[in-house]
Amino acid sequence: MTPDELSEALSAALAAAVADGTLALDPTAVPERVHVERPRQREHGDWATNVALQLAKKAGTTPRALAEDLARRLAAHPGIRAVDVAGPGFLNISLDAAAAGELARTIVEAGPAYGRGDSESGKKVNLEFVSANPTGPIHIGGVRWAAVGDSLARVLEASGADVTREYYFNDHGAQIDRFARSLLARSRGQEAPEDGYGGEYITEIADAVVADAVAAGDPDPRTLPDAEAQEVFRARGVERMFGEIKSSLHDFGVDFDVYFHEDSLHESGAVERAVERLRASGHMFEKDGATWLRTTDFGDDKDRVVIKSDGEAAYIAGDIAYYLDKRERGFDEVIIMLGADHHGYVGRMMAVCAAFGDTPGKNLQLLIGQMVNLVKDGKPVRMAKRAGNVVTLEDLVDAVGVDAARYSLARSSADQNIDLDLDLLARATNENPVYYVQYAHSRTAAVDRNAADRGVARADGFEPALLDHPSEAALVGRLTEFPRIVAQAAELREPHRVARYLEALAGDYHTWYQQKSQRVLPYPDEEVTDTHRTRLWLNDAVRQVLANGLGLLGVTAPERM
Structure with a gap:
């Protein structure tokens, strides 16, 4: 039951x-x-x-x-x-044991569908995460959002939501100009500007821009006047850097449905349209030559300048237009995942949401992630190579691999600081949580292989009432919880609940497996009975749920370890 x-x-x-x-x-x-x-x-x-x-x-x-x-x-x-x-x-x-044990067959027959539900069905969700500026490799904070964001998207989809993964490509503003100036300076053998970017990657990108231009038959950008050269390095450099970011994320198992360019908001007139809509609603006012949004009417701590006195759009103008654009594209819920330094962003954006007549916390949801610290030999560590003193996605993957990186970043609540012990994550022991869960799955697969060799087949019999040992009752009970855990993770936007559940399930499985009286496999001269076959059903139910849960986290379920 x-x-x-x-x-x-x-x-x-x-x-x-x-x-x-x-x-x-x-x-x-x-x-x-x-x-x-x-x-x-x-x-x-x-x-x-x-x-x-x-x-x-x-x-x-x-x-x-x-x-x-x-x-x-x-x-x-x-x-x-x-x-x-x-x-x-x-x-x-x-x-009774038979009613409880019947779940094993239910799970095996449902296969990958077990755990999926409809608690979020009917919702069209835009989930924006990572969105690192194309001025350098993805740093460790962005890596955390890549793992958590993609896991959240998978959990929401498993709960029936229609999810669009979106990356906000920030190709407009001062940081892009600083990036272009840094590339130009490095290409000419000069030091980066005082407000520019450093790291080996700047040299690599600068050299690639020069090579690409020459290969295309264009002039060597280093020989052009500064303004023209800077524009070449801006266009080609951003394209090259963003290509690297996309490639790194893909290798990490993260791909996006939409790459939204900030420039398009300004070029399409979206900012002006958003301002006029708020003005028509009576939420804009003029003061000191600037145009303001009266966000204090909606709980913000102060009103916000949208159009500055010189006629230039303030930073929030793009955010206003972008939110409206998402809603006009038909998304019911807009979820944005932000870094630890964006707490001040919450009040103003919730006010923007309310100013458009939407419901803060429903139509717009903002998730704030906290810091990630890397530890080795019990001490903080910096492993950065290409990006100066910034730890990148590639650094972490090189140290522990994709599975360990994704799992370890997704297994803790995003609003908590976490310390990643690199020694632990590289270790094949039960203290390593990803190894513990993956090993449980590989153990279930080994049981399947050995059962086939011993002539134990599920198709030959299933008697759920035989699953009456306390360790089996605990295991079946844990299996029943999986759909609820997935639905809860989706509702609360907390995919780490899936990881913690998998660790508990792995623990129950290891305990059951180690009970000699609960053997799936007969001894060499022992007759195969329905007890062995029924336990194989339970083993395979655990295998399926572990695979389904790891899949929600974007982590592989190995057959052998």
Whole structure:
């Protein structure tokens, strides 16, 4: 019996109590789905619910009385072994082994679909993440967003959302000019400007720009007047740098559906249109020769200049136009993932959202990520090579590999600082969380291979009632939680919940595997029985859920380690 089936049974019991007059409750108040959850203490049963406490007052009865009535009705339901009423009216429900163990077959037959749901269906989501400026390689903070953002997109899609991954290509403004000047200076053997960019990559990009121009039959940009040369290095340099960024992300398992160019907002007149729309709504005003947005009306700490007194658009103007552009493209929810230094951005952008008549926190959601520190031999470490003193995506992948990098960055809440122990992540031990989970999957695959050699086949028999050992009950119970964990990760925008679940599942599997009395494989001279075959179903159910969960994190599920 799955949690959904138990939820339906509880709803049916409530509806029956209303129908026979036992429960004086409006039929429309009976929930279609009753929330059930795993008890904190295993001895309290397989599932628990507080629905009696929620509905008793509306029904004019006590929670305890309602719980006792529901317990009597549920006790006769096939697959339910016992129902106990605890405290003021909690229901603790225990399933019989056959009803619980049936989940193993459900999972295996569902395959990759197990864990997918519809909690986010009908939502068209624009998820913007990474969006590093094309002025250098992706640094460690951007790498964290690459891992978390792509995992969140996968989790949302698994929950039914229509997700567009978007990269905001910042090719407009002062930082691009500084990048171009830095390339030009380096190409001529000069020091970078005081406000420019350093690192070996600047030399590499500058040399590539010169080679590309000459190969195309264009003049050597180093010989051109400064203004013309700078424009060549700007255009070709940004294109070359962004190509490297795309390639690095692709190798990291992250690809985007849309690369949105900031320049297009200014060239298309999108900024002007957004300003006029806000002006027509009465939210703009003129002061000191500048045009302001009255964001204090929507909770911001001060009003914001949108068009400066010299007629130039302020930085927020592009943000306003970009948000409106996303909404006009039909996205119901706009999620933007920002770095640790963007806390001040939240208030003003939520005010912009409200000024357009939208709901902050729903139509616009801003996620702030915290810092990543690298540790080796117990001490902070800098591994940067190409980018001066900045640790890049390539640095991290070179040190621990894609799987370990992605998993370790996605397994913690994004709003927490994290320390990545490079020694630990490179180690093939149970203390390494990604190894621990991947090893569990490879162990399930090894069991499959050995079972085939010993003549144990799922197709020959399945008796779920045989899964009656405490370690099997714990394992089945953990497997039932996976769909709820995925839905919760999507709702809360917290993909790290999937990683932590996988670690718990791997622990339960390793415990079960190590129980000699719970062998899947018969001894050499032992007859193959339904017990062996049924345990193989359970083994393969674990294998499927581990693979599904790792897939949501963009991490491979190895067959051998």
